[in-house]
Amino acid sequence: MLLRIVRSSFVNQKKAMAVMIVAVAVGTAIASSLISLSLDITSKVSKELRAFGANIKVEPRLQGIAEVAGQRRYLRSEDLLKIKTIFWRHNILGFVPFLYTIEPSTGHTVIGTWYRKSIKVPGEREPFVTGASEVMPWWQIKGRWPESENEVLLGRELSSRLNLRRGDRVELFGRDFRVSGILSTGSKEDDAFVLPLEVLQKLSGLNGKISEVYVSALTTPMDDFAYKDPEKMSPREYEKWYCTGYVTSIAKQIEEVMRGSRARPIWPVAETEGKVLKRLGLLIYLLSAVSVISAALGVSTTMIMSLLRRTRQVALMKAIGADRLNTVLIFLTEALIVGFLGGLTGYLLSLLISKYIGVEVFGTPLRQRAILFPLSLGASVLIAVLGAYLPIRKALAIRPALILKGE
Amino acid sequence: MRMKKGSWLNYFVFKNIKLRKGRFFIAISAVMLTVAVLTAFVVLSTGIREKMSRELQSYGANMIVTTLTGLPLKEDVTKRIVSNPLVRGFKAHIYGTLTIRGQELEVIGVRKKDFKGVRLEGSFPEGGNQVIVGVKLAEALGIKKGQSLKEEKRGVTFRVSGIFERGSKADTAIVMDLATAREFFGIKGFSALLLNVDTRYISRFTSELKRDFPSLKITTVKQVALAEEKLLKKIELLMVVVSLVVVFSAAITMGSTVGANIIERMEEIGLMKALGARASEVGRFFLYEAMLSGIIGSLLGTLAGVAIAEAVSRTAFNSFVGVEIFWLPLLICLGVVIAVAATLLPVRRATSMRPSSILRGEG
Amino acid sequence: MSIIEVQSLRKDYSTAAALRGVDLVIEKGQWVSIIGPSGSGKTTLLNIIGGLDHPTDGKVFVKGTDINALSEDELSVFRRENIGFVFQQSHLIPYLDATENVMLAQYFHSLPDRKEAEEALKRVGLGHRLTHRPSQLSGGEQQRVCIARALINNPSILLADEPTGNLDRTNTRNVLELLRRLHQEEHFTVVMVTHDPYVTEWAERVIKMEDGRIITDESVSG
Numbered sequence: 001m002l003l004r005i006v007r008s009s010f011v012n013q014k015k016a017m018a019v020m021i022v023a024v025a026v027g028t029a030i031a032s033s034l035i036s037l038s039l040d041i042t043s044k045v046s047k048e049l050r051a052f053g054a055n056i057k058v059e060p061r062l063q064g065i066a067e068v069a070g071q072r073r074y075l076r077s078e079d080l081l082k083i084k085t086i087f088w089r090h091n092i093l094g095f096v097p098f099l100y101t102i103e104p105s106t107g108h109t110v111i112g113t114w115y116r117k118s119i120k121v122p123g124e125r126e127p128f129v130t131g132a133s134e135v136m137p138w139w140q141i142k143g144r145w146p147e148s149e150n151e152v153l154l155g156r157e158l159s160s161r162l163n164l165r166r167g168d169r170v171e172l173f174g175r176d177f178r179v180s181g182i183l184s185t186g187s188k189e190d191d192a193f194v195l196p197l198e199v200l201q202k203l204s205g206l207n208g209k210i211s212e213v214y215v216s217a218l219t220t221p222m223d224d225f226a227y228k229d230p231e232k233m234s235p236r237e238y239e240k241w242y243c244t245g246y247v248t249s250i251a252k253q254i255e256e257v258m259r260g261s262r263a264r265p266i267w268p269v270a271e272t273e274g275k276v277l278k279r280l281g282l283l284i285y286l287l288s289a290v291s292v293i294s295a296a297l298g299v300s301t302t303m304i305m306s307l308l309r310r311t312r313q314v315a316l317m318k319a320i321g322a323d324r325l326n327t328v329l330i331f332l333t334e335a336l337i338v339g340f341l342g343g344l345t346g347y348l349l350s351l352l353i354s355k356y357i358g359v360e361v362f363g364t365p366l367r368q369r370a371i372l373f374p375l376s377l378g379a380s381v382l383i384a385v386l387g388a389y390l391p392i393r394k395a396l397a398i399r400p401a402l403i404l405k406g407e
Numbered sequence: 408m409r410m411k412k413g414s415w416l417n418y419f420v421f422k423n424i425k426l427r428k429g430r431f432f433i434a435i436s437a438v439m440l441t442v443a444v445l446t447a448f449v450v451l452s453t454g455i456r457e458k459m460s461r462e463l464q465s466y467g468a469n470m471i472v473t474t475l476t477g478l479p480l481k482e483d484v485t486k487r488i489v490s491n492p493l494v495r496g497f498k499a500h501i502y503g504t505l506t507i508r509g510q511e512l513e514v515i516g517v518r519k520k521d522f523k524g525v526r527l528e529g530s531f532p533e534g535g536n537q538v539i540v541g542v543k544l545a546e547a548l549g550i551k552k553g554q555s556l557k558e559e560k561r562g563v564t565f566r567v568s569g570i571f572e573r574g575s576k577a578d579t580a581i582v583m584d585l586a587t588a589r590e591f592f593g594i595k596g597f598s599a600l601l602l603n604v605d606t607r608y609i610s611r612f613t614s615e616l617k618r619d620f621p622s623l624k625i626t627t628v629k630q631v632a633l634a635e636e637k638l639l640k641k642i643e644l645l646m647v648v649v650s651l652v653v654v655f656s657a658a659i660t661m662g663s664t665v666g667a668n669i670i671e672r673m674e675e676i677g678l679m680k681a682l683g684a685r686a687s688e689v690g691r692f693f694l695y696e697a698m699l700s701g702i703i704g705s706l707l708g709t710l711a712g713v714a715i716a717e718a719v720s721r722t723a724f725n726s727f728v729g730v731e732i733f734w735l736p737l738l739i740c741l742g743v744v745i746a747v748a749a750t751l752l753p754v755r756r757a758t759s760m761r762p763s764s765i766l767r768g769e770g
Numbered sequence: 771m772s773i774i775e776v777q778s779l780r781k782d783y784s785t786a787a788a789l790r791g792v793d794l795v796i797e798k799g800q801w802v803s804i805i806g807p808s809g810s811g812k813t814t815l816l817n818i819i820g821g822l823d824h825p826t827d828g829k830v831f832v833k834g835t836d837i838n839a840l841s842e843d844e845l846s847v848f849r850r851e852n853i854g855f856v857f858q859q860s861h862l863i864p865y866l867d868a869t870e871n872v873m874l875a876q877y878f879h880s881l882p883d884r885k886e887a888e889e890a891l892k893r894v895g896l897g898h899r900l901t902h903r904p905s906q907l908s909g910g911e912q913q914r915v916c917i918a919r920a921l922i923n924n925p926s927i928l929l930a931d932e933p934t935g936n937l938d939r940t941n942t943r944n945v946l947e948l949l950r951r952l953h954q955e956e957h958f959t960v961v962m963v964t965h966d967p968y969v970t971e972w973a974e975r976v977i978k979m980e981d982g983r984i985i986t987d988e989s990v991s992g
């Protein structure tokens with residue numbers, strides 16, 4: 001009987017029910033997708049922040065005053081691959097080795113590096129693609145990166161100084177090169193020749209040697225603990241520090257695998273990143289909270305508005321002898337169904353919305369968290385029931401006669 | 408006493424509001440809620456670029472200004488550059504060298520407040536004879552905090568008040584306070600100006616600067632400028648997309664609240680038509696009420712929205728966000744429009760129905 | 771002189787036909803009762819005459835106007851100038867008091883006049899209930915408010931759909947006596963739908979309907 005009444009109330013009041021379900025669905029959709037967003041925002045934005053370039057710089061360890069004066073020490077090419085074997089290897093998004101040399105006859109700087117290099121990492125199926133194109137996205141090449149052993153890239157400032165253009169010939173290390181493109185980076189490469197690392201190593205006789213490496217890593221924002229000196233930590237603390245993806249601990253791990261190296265965070269990048277992530281994360285959290293609250297209130301006002309008119313029905317039921325429990329049950333069942341249907345559609349809608357937000361802004365959909373399904377369903381049912389409860393209680397409190405007469 | 412037709416409309420509508428305060432209150436709350444959310448998102452979306460670009464300044468300058476001649480920048484030139492509204496922030500540097508242990512070492516003079524994005528062990532140099540030393544230089548020369556350094560050319564002794572690490576070229580340099588450096592090297596003006604220019608207008612700013620001061624050397628730090636603009640665009644886009652989604656849904660829930668009220672009053676509409684009211688005359692009744700709740704709700708909503716935006720901004724950015732005033736009337740209008748639309752749509756549907764079917768209790 | 775003329779009127783609903791060819795002419799000033807069992811199409815006929823509903827087929831002339839040819843708004847205007855309604859459920863506006871409910875009809879017609887509205891209520895014997903809201907009135911009182919409202923703009927036709935359907939004998943009598951007095955004073959045409967033979971005693975002409983058709987149509991003398 002109860003179910004029959006509920007069913008006919010849905011059939012006979014399609015519009016009112018539809019309005020309630022729509023309100024619950026939209027509210028749930030918005031709440032759930034914004035929660036997805038706030039849970040995913042830091043990981044999405046920290047990827048975006050990598051556009052500011054490397055956050056760790058690896059150099060040879062300096063010993064004594066001689067190195068400052070210009071005597072060179074080098075890192076080894078063969079250690080590069082080990083960067084992808086450290087504990088936080090999956091957080092290493094890219095690295096770029098550089099070798100700096102001086103062309104003996106002209107005194108021009110010649111830089112060797114990787115532009116887009118595909119390397120095989122032990123234990124990984126997909127090759128790892130890295131190089132300046134990944135880590136330094138602001139590099140601009142007019143022309144193309146050298147493809148054969150007799151092509152060279154020319155920095156923008158040097159090209160205008162030497163009055164050389166794309167396609168011109170130039171002699172380096174006693175060999176003939178063709179300028180395959182003009183490079184502009186806004187830093188020292190603008191004033192140099194740039195060659196693929198391996199080509200320069202061979203030409204300059206510095207086989208297997210590199211001057212420095214820039215690493216781009218996804219990191220955990222620095223907190224108070226992270227700023228503690230690792231050397232003064234207890235073994236437990238050190239363990240925790242080592243296994244957290246702080247920029248300092250990742251630098252430390254890189255230092256351990258690259259012989260004779262000193263890895264340092266690039267602090268302006270590392271610190272700004274942490275700050276930006278914290279601020280933006282907080283902003284999105286707060287906005288989500290605002291939206292969730294407003295959705296809940298919005299759904300409640302709709303439910304109350306819709307059910308106020310049902311006070312008449314409550315009175316009628318009381319008049320034909322339904323007891324309080326039965327009356328309440330009928331309306332609660334109704335609210336449950338509204339909540340459930342609304343919650344379900346809302347959750348499905350939120351999948352679309354969070355995909356839309358993710359793809360539109362970050363190019364990849366937001367991560368879907370399974371926990372949101374029961375959560376949004378539960379919340380929408382709860383709100384629907386609460387929104388129904390108020391008017392029911394009000395209706396039950398009034399004598400049927402008054403309501404039936406149209407008060 | 409005879410009243411005009413309009414006054415009677417007032418009379419009937421207010422009678423309804425007076426006797427159904429609860430419903431009117433709920434309608435106002437629904438409008439207020441929507442407009443508050445809308446306002447909060449609009450205020451934060453329009454303010455986010457300014458807030459975030461201030462945070463991003465610690466990545467470093469996106470433009471460096473020096474002179475082509477290598478002479479210091481004059482004080483008045485500097486003032487004119489930094490007073491340009493496109494300049495969001497600036498740092499001034501003074502460069503020089505010190506001879507220590509037989510080596511010429513680079514020195515940067517900088518103000519304490521501009522020395523950011525750095526890890527410093529010790530304290531920033533205060534007063535005349537203090538310096539801090541870059542970590543690479545310190546390691547190479549074996550310099551420790553608290554040590555004294557003797558500058559050999561001029562015979563002055565400096566105390567090392569700290570060791571800093573920045574992860575850039577500065578790590579092989581010595582830093583002292585700007586005023587000290589200026590006095591020490593006898594420089595009037597500045598060696599270099601490091602600017603944070605609004606990234607949207609960076610090329611315009613560059614050409615203006617070149618035109619006004621042909622002797623300046625202007626370098627854009629591409630790495631910072633491009634990444635900054637890209638990130639800011641992205642964050643703005645995020646805010647816009649999220650705002651759209653949220654506002655759209657808020658408008659729907661508000662519409663459904665207001666609409667639910669109309670569904671309840673269908674019988675009234677049928678009756679009015681039976682009494683000989685034209686569709687427009689019925690509409691006027693509801694329009695009037697919708698305008699009232701729309702205006703009251705929107706006014707309260709914009710206030711609440713600004714308050715929410717400020718609270719969020721205080722929490723997330725430790726500062727208030729500027730409100731562009733011209734948005735407020737726009738938002739109020741939008742709130743009224745949504746309230747009116749959400750009312751008139753179901754009312755129009757009802758007035759176009761046969762009164763008989765409404766009065767029979769359908770619909 | 772005929773005031774209402776209905777020609778081969780049909781009304782089909784999705785489920786069934788409510789009117790299956792009704793022809794009817796009503797003279798000005800007549801009091802006509804339409805009687806018939808529930809579901810015989812009485813309300814449908816009345817609603818179509820009053821322009822609250824459109825027929826599937828057939829023509830309706832009220833005061834010489836083909837009301838099917840009028841737009842929805844023109845119908846509204848036509849109603850307020852010519853027709854007063856009394857429904858079975860009283861359909862009063864719940865947030866307005868008795869006087870204001872009457873004034874609302876004045877408002878749509880021309881301009882509200884509180885004095886006139888109060889006079890009208892006094893004439894239907896509600897002088898002591900002027901500021902009561904519908905929920906504070908008894909069924910008979912509500913129906914009397916409806917009559918006052920229906921007649922406030924001096925319509926030439928009063929359409930009443932079971933106006934006494936919810937009332938007891940005494941109240942029914944009172945309401946009908948009241949209507950008769952007003953009818954005698956103002957000479958409007960009355961079309962009253964009922965399923966109660968007692969109510970037809972006040973009519974000058976009784977039309978009997980069954981299954982969407984008129985089966986008898988007789989004038990009552992006296």
Ligand SMILES: Nc1ncnc2c1ncn2[C@@H]1O[C@H](COP(=O)(O)OP(=O)(O)O)[C@@H](O)[C@H]1O
Binds near residue numbers: 787815
């Ligand atoms: N909106 C409607 N939809 C479908 N059928 C209807 C509708 N309104 C009335 N009817 C049917 O038309 C017939 C006549 O109804 P009605 O004119 O109300 O009868 P009466 O007033 O004589 O009791 C009934 O069988 C009723 O079920």
Ligand SMILES: [Mg+2]
Binds near residue numbers: 813
């Ligand atoms: Mg009927």
